[in-house]
Amino acid sequence: MSTGAAELLPSGGDALEFLDAGGDIAGRSPLQLFWGRLRQDRVALVSLGFIVFLIFLAVAAPLVVSILGLPGPNVQNLNLTDSFGSPLGPSLAHPFGVDTLGEDVMSRVIYGTRVSLEVGIIGTGISTLIGVVVGMLAGFYRGWIDTGLSRLVDVVLSIPVLLLGLGLGAACSVRGCAKGLIQPGLSTILFIVALATWPYIARLVRGLVLSMREREFVEASRALGASDARIMFREILPNLAAPIIVYASLLVPVTILLEAALSFLGVGIRPPTASWGQMIAAATPIFNTAWWYMVFPGAALLLTVLAFNLLGDGLQDALNPRNAR
Amino acid sequence: MRSTRVMLFAVVGVLTALVLAACGSSSESGSSSSATGNGASVVTPAGYQSSVDESLSGKRGGTLEVLQEADFEHLDPGVTYFALDYTVVFATQRPLYSNEPNSNEPIPDIAAGKPEVSADNKTITVHLKEGIHFSPPVNREVVAQDVAYAIERGANPNVANPYIQTYFSSIEGMPKAEGGPIKGIETPNKHEIVFHLTEPKGFFVAEALCLPLTAAVPKEYAEKFDKSKPSAYTNYQVATGPYMLKNNAEGKVLGIGYVPGKSATLVRNPNWNAKTDFRPAYLNEIKIHLGGTQAVIDRQVLEGKSVVQNEPVVQSAVKLAAEHYKSQLDLSPGAGNRYITLNNKVPPFNNLDLRKAVYAAVDRAALDRERGGTLVTNVATHFIYPTIPGFEQSGGLAGPKVDYNEHPEGNMAVAEKYMKLAGYPSGKYTGTKTVQVVGASSAPEKEDAEIVNQTLKNLGFNTKLTLVEISTMYAKYCDAPKEEIEVCPTVGWIADFADPQTVLKPTFDGNSIVSTGNVNQGQVNIPKINEAMAAAELIKGKEEREKAWGKIDEELIENAVAIPYDWEKSPRLAASNVHGVAMLWNEGSWDYSFTSLK
Numbered sequence: 030m031s032t033g034a035a036e037l038l039p040s041g042g043d044a045l046e047f048l049d050a051g052g053d054i055a056g057r058s059p060l061q062l063f064w065g066r067l068r069q070d071r072v073a074l075v076s077l078g079f080i081v082f083l084i085f086l087a088v089a090a091p092l093v094v095s096i097l098g099l100p101g102p103n104v105q106n107l108n109l110t111d112s113f114g115s116p117l118g119p120s121l122a123h124p125f126g127v128d129t130l131g132e133d134v135m136s137r138v139i140y141g142t143r144v145s146l147e148v149g150i151i152g153t154g155i156s157t158l159i160g161v162v163v164g165m166l167a168g169f170y171r172g173w174i175d176t177g178l179s180r181l182v183d184v185v186l187s188i189p190v191l192l193l194g195l196g197l198g199a200a201c202s203v204r205g206c207a208k209g210l211i212q213p214g215l216s217t218i219l220f221i222v223a224l225a226t227w228p229y230i231a232r233l234v235r236g237l238v239l240s241m242r243e244r245e246f247v248e249a250s251r252a253l254g255a256s257d258a259r260i261m262f263r264e265i266l267p268n269l270a271a272p273i274i275v276y277a278s279l280l281v282p283v284t285i286l287l288e289a290a291l292s293f294l295g296v297g298i299r300p301p302t303a304s305w306g307q308m309i310a311a312a313t314p315i316f317n318t319a320w321w322y323m324v325f326p327g328a329a330l331l332l333t334v335l336a337f338n339l340l341g342d343g344l345q346d347a348l349n350p351r352n353a354r
Numbered sequence: 355m356r357s358t359r360v361m362l363f364a365v366v367g368v369l370t371a372l373v374l375a376a377c378g379s380s381s382e383s384g385s386s387s388s389a390t391g392n393g394a395s396v397v398t399p400a401g402y403q404s405s406v407d408e409s410l411s412g413k414r415g416g417t418l419e420v421l422q423e424a425d426f427e428h429l430d431p432g433v434t435y436f437a438l439d440y441t442v443v444f445a446t447q448r449p450l451y452s453n454e455p456n457s458n459e460p461i462p463d464i465a466a467g468k469p470e471v472s473a474d475n476k477t478i479t480v481h482l483k484e485g486i487h488f489s490p491p492v493n494r495e496v497v498a499q500d501v502a503y504a505i506e507r508g509a510n511p512n513v514a515n516p517y518i519q520t521y522f523s524s525i526e527g528m529p530k531a532e533g534g535p536i537k538g539i540e541t542p543n544k545h546e547i548v549f550h551l552t553e554p555k556g557f558f559v560a561e562a563l564c565l566p567l568t569a570a571v572p573k574e575y576a577e578k579f580d581k582s583k584p585s586a587y588t589n590y591q592v593a594t595g596p597y598m599l600k601n602n603a604e605g606k607v608l609g610i611g612y613v614p615g616k617s618a619t620l621v622r623n624p625n626w627n628a629k630t631d632f633r634p635a636y637l638n639e640i641k642i643h644l645g646g647t648q649a650v651i652d653r654q655v656l657e658g659k660s661v662v663q664n665e666p667v668v669q670s671a672v673k674l675a676a677e678h679y680k681s682q683l684d685l686s687p688g689a690g691n692r693y694i695t696l697n698n699k700v701p702p703f704n705n706l707d708l709r710k711a712v713y714a715a716v717d718r719a720a721l722d723r724e725r726g727g728t729l730v731t732n733v734a735t736h737f738i739y740p741t742i743p744g745f746e747q748s749g750g751l752a753g754p755k756v757d758y759n760e761h762p763e764g765n766m767a768v769a770e771k772y773m774k775l776a777g778y779p780s781g782k783y784t785g786t787k788t789v790q791v792v793g794a795s796s797a798p799e800k801e802d803a804e805i806v807n808q809t810l811k812n813l814g815f816n817t818k819l820t821l822v823e824i825s826t827m828y829a830k831y832c833d834a835p836k837e838e839i840e841v842c843p844t845v846g847w848i849a850d851f852a853d854p855q856t857v858l859k860p861t862f863d864g865n866s867i868v869s870t871g872n873v874n875q876g877q878v879n880i881p882k883i884n885e886a887m888a889a890a891e892l893i894k895g896k897e898e899r900e901k902a903w904g905k906i907d908e909e910l911i912e913n914a915v916a917i918p919y920d921w922e923k924s925p926r927l928a929a930s931n932v933h934g935v936a937m938l939w940n941e942g943s944w945d946y947s948f949t950s951l952k
Contacts, residue, residue: 105808107720113673114723114798129724129801198822300804300821314649314797318670 031220065157066347072132073343076336086196087142094136094286099123103301106131115318126321128311134322137303138329142306145333147215148288149281152222156284157277158199160230161269165261168232168238182228190225197221214299218291222284233276234269241265252296271348278341288328305330382417402729405456405686405936410934412636412950419661420642423652425615429599430588431560432504432513434444437444437941440566441664444937445620445633445640446593447569447947450480450501455937455945456634458688458741460564461632464496464594469563475554477896480563482545487625489593492572496594497753498541498932502568505574506536508567517850518606520860521562524553533580546923557894560858561853570594575605596635598623617644622947635949662928662944662950669798672726672925682928686942688741689924690848691857692721694806694917695832697840699877702785702815709914715769715809718919724805730925733762734918737847737857738907741938743896744854745915746906748890754911769813779879780815789817791841792831794824801843806843810924825835832875835867842875846920854903854937855891862910863887878915 057065067073086093094101109117109131118126125135167178197206197217205212241247242265250264271285289306291297298304305326312323355949419786428434432446444452449459462468464486470479484497505522508515510533522528526538538550548774551559572592589608591599597620600611602812612618620640628635628792648663652671655663656679665858667675667683675683696703696712703709722731734751753759757768770781777783793803800821809818822831824878832842849856864879865888883906910916928934928949935948 080880103808105805107717107723107805110723111673112723112727113676113729114669114725114727115673129797130804300800300819301807311797311800314668315670317649317653 032197055260063347067343070343072339072348073347076343078341079332079336080340081229083142083146083336086139087146090140090143093139097135098152099136099139100133102132102137102303103134104206113318115315116322118319118321126319127320128308129315129320134308134325136310138305138325140303141305141308142333144215144302145285145288145330146299147224148218149285149333149337152219152284152288153277153280155219155223156225156227156280157230157273159227161234161273163227164231164234164236165238165266168235169257169261169265170241171239175235176340178231178263182231185224185228188224190221190287191294193224194291195219195294198291198294214302216289218297221291221296222287225278226284226289230273230276230280233272237269237272239267241268273349275313275341275345278337278344281341282337285330285334285337358850364476366854374434386582388508396792402680403682403684403934403936405684405938405942406694408456408599408935409933410454410456410634410935410948412634412935412948413952414634414636414640414950416951417639417641418637418946418949418951419658420640420934421646421654421661421663422642422644423646423648423651423665425644426618428588429612429618430585430591431514431517431566432508432571432585434566434588435516437943438664438733439623440937440940441943441946442618442620442642443566443569444595444940445565445750446591446595446599446623448486448594448631449564449566449568450482451564452570452600452632453564453937454938455935455939455948458939460561460851463564463631464501464618465563469560469895471556471560473571475556475892476551476557477558478549478563479549480547480549482547483630484545485627486570486594487627488570488572488575489598489623489625490601492575492592493625494572496570496916498547499544500572501547501568502536502539502541503573504571504577505567506531507533507571507580507587508583509533509536510580510585512580512583513585513587514566517565518567519711521551521565521850522559522567523556524551524559526550526552529606540691554892554894558853558891561851564593564851578775593623594626596623596626596631596633597621597640598630602915616644618644628819632908633947634950635947637946640946651926658929659931660929662926662934662949664926664943667726667925667927669724669726672730672928675925675927676729679927679930683929684928684934684936684942685923686922686926686927686936686938687732687921687942688739689739689922690846691739691918691936692802692846692920692922693734693737693845694919695842695845695876696914696916696920697838697876698879698915699835700838700840702783702787703840705776706914707772708783710756710758711769711772711776711813712810713914713917714761714772714804715764715766715813716917717762717764717809718917719762720764721802721806721919724801725920725922726925730923734921736758736907737861737916738854738904739857739921742849742852742854742857744857744900744904744907747900748907748911749904753876754908756912758914761909764809766812773813780814784814784900787816789815789840791817791819792827792839793819793843793845794819794827795821796824799824799827800886803843806841810841829871833870833872835877836869839875845875848941854900854907855887856877858903858906858910859887864913876916878910878913880909880915883909883913 109127116127116129123133128134148166163178167175200206201211211217247260247264250260288297292304292306293310297306308326316323368876407942424438426439427436428439431443434443440710448463450465452463453460464482466481466483482498488494507513508518509531527536540548576587579585579590590605592605600619600621601607602610648665649668651663652667655661656675696709698704718733722733725731736748738748773781791803791807793799803821807817810817831837831839832845847857862874862878862914864884866874867877884907893899893902926936926942926944931952933950933952935945936942937945
């Protein structure tokens with residue numbers, strides 16, 4: 030783990046002897062400083078590598094499945110169950126075994142990466158966008174705008190997300206809702222995920238903006254005649270990048286878990302599209318006889334969430350070394 | 355009429371798990387032979403406990419523990435309609451007629467003999483036994499007026515019996531009854547009750563007298579509870595059976611013998627007279643623990659003592675039991691049918707050949723494997739299922755001889771033949787309509803839906819598969835004609851009593867189609883079949899009825915109105931020291947009046 034900027038100093042001997050070496054002191058950009066710190070954090074780097082691997086898997090899923098000689102994720106082979114209907118376990122042809130429909134679990138785990146990353150990244154992106162805008166407006170304008178938006182945040186936070194999901198699932202799963210605006214599947218999941226998570230970012234951003242709007246550089250911009258929008262988005266927002274990035278990175282695993290939970294409850298991605306949460310739900314009643322059906326998608330979910338969490342911690346350390354662990 | 359897994363909510367409006375079966379009429383009384391003629395013995399695998407032929411003897415004494423995930427729906431005999439509820443109701447209440455656990459043949463319970471049906475089929479007379487008493491605090495003898503009141507209160511909106519108009523509407527005055535005296539029900543003396551009908555349906559109505567609605571209710575005691583909406587009688591009910599829900603001196607059951615969501619406790623009825631009853635009532639007490647998770651419960655029962663479970667066993671536990679606890683697994687044929695509905699009314703499945711093509715293509719054996727395989731299912735080839743009269747007449751196990759019905763694993767060549775006949779020369783559907791498939795999200799219904807969906811895709815259909823909670827599937831989609839859902843892959847039906855009319859008429863008669871709670875999901879409305887049903891309904895005589903309804907069943911298959919794929923052999927689990935006796939007529943649920951400890 031990074032311990033902060035001090036790590037960048039040469040080790041051994043006099044830590045300041047390079048000052049006497051007559052060389053120039055190289056200026057480094059914030060990005061260079063960030064990367065310099067991050068690359069010292071091996072756990073974060075491994076997590077980053079794993080996430081890159083997941084992204085590759087998601088993008089190249091058809092290719093990977095083809096190279097591995099696996100059937101497609103939705104190819105049913107109803108002969109791959111025993112006389113009780115229990116799926117067959119891992120074998121050379123099906124390294125992760127098959128499910129109750131004879132679908133290849135490895136293939137479905139690979140394709141399931143797509144759903145998790147789509148929801149994790151797009152969902153987080155949407156909620157971050159909403160949260161930043163709302164938090165920025167509330168913190169910058171204060172007064173009745175702040176009061177109104179803050180109460181809105183309170184209201185949204187009081188919505189039981191899983192119950193909402195179950196309700197939407199029941200009401201909108203066949204024909205859609207709101208004149209087709211809310212359709213079953215990924216869009217519903219994204220809607221619920223964004224709805225559930227934007228208030229947290231909004232609160233964070235509002236607090237930061239409240240303190241930052243009094244700073245000298247903001248006063249200077251205002252004195253120079255900058256518009257409110259310019260001050261908010263060109264002056265203040267860049268200074269919020271670090272905490273927003275850190276928080277968003279930690280929000281990704283939350284949204285992935287939320288998608289898994291909704292799919293587990295039958296509200297999420299529609300079959301036959303592969304989703305880890307849906308696979309875990311389907312595996313629950315047959316865990317005694319088909320452990321592989323739960324273990325592999327479960328492990329994929331665990332490792333993905335863990336990777337995003339550890340990367341988020343690493344980013345926090347690298348972007349804000351004073352708060353380093 | 356009860357559809358498997360909730361459908362019956364069609365009538366009731368609420369639904370949850372599997373619904374039940376009920377009494378019946380068959381050709382012979384006795385144990386295993388009663389069902390044999392209707393296919394039960396043919397489909398029960400050897401070496402397992404079976405509700406068809408298990409011993410009814412036992413040892414007296416002991417307390418049985420029951421682990422039950424779901425709570426009861428209704429324990430009032432005037433309302434009850436579900437298999438789980440029946441386990442308690444038939445241990446505590448005695449209708450006019452009841453079934454021995456291994457029989458579909460109803461025998462007199464509080465009735466003294468068989469119902470006497472007049473020659474014109476419009477009057478039924480039943481004589482009652484003497485010496486049957488209500489449990490405390492009522493204590494007095496049961497009389498005919500108590501049976502009359504039990505039926506009258508069923509029409510009270512505060513009680514709202516779910517099947518009273520379905521089976522008893524031909525009783526004079528019943529259609530307008532609201533809880534008061536009904537003109538067509540007379541009690542000439544304390545031990546005689548007479549039913550006058552407006553239509554010649556006496557034979558069929560007499561069969562329905564085994565429903566729990568006919569369990570005696572003391573008017574002077576229950577009337578005050580029936581005035582509240584809903585009736586509070588269930589919380590103060592008295593018993594006529596060998597057991598009663600534990601109560602206090604005032605008769606209060608709620609919070610004592612029944613704690614919703616937590617427990618129910620059955621104790622011996624001190625006023626029960628064994629000489630008037632066929633039930634042995636071996637157990638001293640039955641403690642029912644509510645809640646938990648089925649997969650865990652199943653395991654607890656297999657490895658426990660003096661304990662049973664009473665709900666459908668999860669597939670993995672069936673396998674575990676079959677491999678390691680064979681003697682603790684009880685199988686009960688005749689636990690209903692399951693089928694895929696195709697909407698006969700709207701395109702594309704208003705095309706008969708297209709329906710036949712889908713019928714031919716579906717791998718029905720695979721659908722059954724999702725439910726535990728051949729041990730607990732049989733591939734259905736028609737709608738009247740084993741143990742129900744008319745099963746053999748409509749083809750028995752093999753079913754009607756049509757080529758699309760002869761390949762349980764599905765046959766794409768036959769399917770393509772019918773696709774071509776339907777006007778698709780390529781053998782694949784080339785229409786533009788997207789077929790809406792709505793299934794349930796729980797196992798194994800989810801898997802059923804996915805298999806059916808893939809089959810449709812293989813035939814060239816564009817599909818939209820949606821999985822929802824099972825009660826939503828029925829209430830909002832499959833049972834709602836206006837939604838025009840083309841395919842519901844996982845519906846089913848369980849007879850209320852063993853007459854083939856109770857299987858076919860509610861589900862496939864065009865006159866049964868209603869705007870909500872419609873259990874004719876495929877909107878089958880074939881005039882010729884409707885007329886045949888109307889005629890068969892009036893037939894008096896078991897053999898004639900079996901023949902007529904068997905023929906109707908064949909015609910339904912010839913019209914491919916839906917695709918039957920499963921005849922259930924419901925499994926139940928008991929601990930090794932329990933001699934469980936299952937009710938053949940009630941989905942194989944344990945009969946607490948016959949079950950004993952070893």
